Amino acid sequence: MTDPALLVALPLLASVVPATLAFVRERLGWPVALATLLSQTVLAFAVAADAVDGTPVVADVGGVPPPFGIRLVVDPLTAPFVVLVAVASLGVLAYTRAAGPRSGPFYSVYLLLVAGLTGVCVTADVFNLYVFLEISGIAAYALVARSPGGKAAFAALRYLLVGTVGASLYLFGVGYAYVATGTLAMAELSQAVPTAEPTLLVAAFGLMATGLGVKMALYPLHTWKPAAYDHAPDGVTALLAALVSTVAAYALVRLLLSAFTVDLFALAVFVQPTLLAIASLSILAGSVLAFREQRFARRLAYSSVSQFGIVLVGVAVATPSGVTGAVVHLVGHSVMKAGAFLAVGVVVVRYGAETVEEYRGLAATAPFLAGAIAVFLLGLVGIPPTVGFAGKFYVALGAAQAGAWLPFALVLASTLFSLAYFVPVLQRMFVEGPEPVATGSDHVGMRASVAGAVVATLALGVTATLLEELLAPFLEVVL
């Protein structure tokens, strides 16, 4: 039985190494990160295999028993995300070998980000979640700023200010929850919900959900995302797109199902409609903003706003299909968006193309690259057999089962909206010319990571039912 604390401790301790080694030899950061993340992936698969077998993997940090100590839990909901964090960071590492910054401090912060994100996934204590959220947040702000020049620093500062307000609102919510129930552990919190003061509990959930909504970049809390994704180094954008908002959405699912339980919806009838309204607004606003945006990286960022709206619909309807859809869509979107940003990075390095117009004729000179981008974009639209279709299908099914007809219609309509802003890109790439001129060259590692993401997009689409079976026992208990 592998201790889940190892999953967090390994990248945390390893993050010290690249920065200190940089005093001795500058380029030792990547091998250290590679060794750490390979071990992390193996550990993640081991812990996930333990978790899905039957009983969840539980560990008390320092041997201190609950409710006084911090408990780490890996159950069927956590397992896919722990594996996703490890595998995605490994994939982007392959990309950054050639493309990204190679300095020691960069890989130190990279490993710190992985440690923070894994910590959010495995913790079962709401305050510990705040600490790990902030660790991953600080690492993310620092990573965004790694591009040379002032634009990245400005984007990182805005991300920092908005993200910290969000995390502090989450902390405020933790305070309300502590006053209401007297405990910080999720299991004890869920047991105290029926007897605690409803106003305090709803306020706690509202603040915590708002804080996590900032990290997920739901509308209107999304303002940090476009600039951060546009100006960060390309590998960093892929990593952030894959993991940061995804793990924040996982935290929201965990809070709703394990800490507050769906009894919260009965305590105050406006909670579920509000969540669905915000989700619907995100789907609409993200689509409109994506349609108007000319820079491709920003268009993908606004598309993320829309996709997280779909995820929130799945979470808020709180039916087994809905939550399964949310998890499948989170994992699938993570793979597709990361792949898309990796491919964008290759295009920027090779051709210097940043706006949609500059993608004209790409398929003539780079057919595989254009094909990969097409797979990712069609996956984000939701065409079978990509995983994007599977996620949207489950979410729509869940919304229909719960009788939430406006969100159901919007989830289906989001397919049309995505077509509206992604088809022009496909058209430019495949139909129109003239061909772009290669001004730089990329490396095989960058292309390999894109290819890996394509394979994952298609493979996950076919195996999505496995994920449903995985989650079923967990969802039976909480829903």
Add this chain to the structure above:
Amino acid sequence: MLGKAAYVVAVLLVGIGLYVLVADRNLVKKVVGLNVFQTGIFLFFVAAGFREGGSAPLLSRPSPYVNPVPHVLILTAIVVGVSLTGVALALVVRLYREYGTLDETTLREVVE
């Protein structure tokens, strides 16, 4: 009613901090606003842990004690806040070196 004064001050600090963060054009003042905002939240926690007639949570003092858990949480949160302020100010220094101004409106026009 006076017992609630701490909560009122906490909410006031949160509001003032958020206002300065949003409205002030100077980047350093925004960071100060962020700190005031976080301090309001810390005050809320510590005030929630207070107990009428409670003594400091030390074994040498008589019981009842004030709740030490919020104190521990806020120590962690203060450290987080300090780290964030450090990163934020490092970014502000870099922006000043790059553009020569700390005014957010000017910077926004230059950057975007």
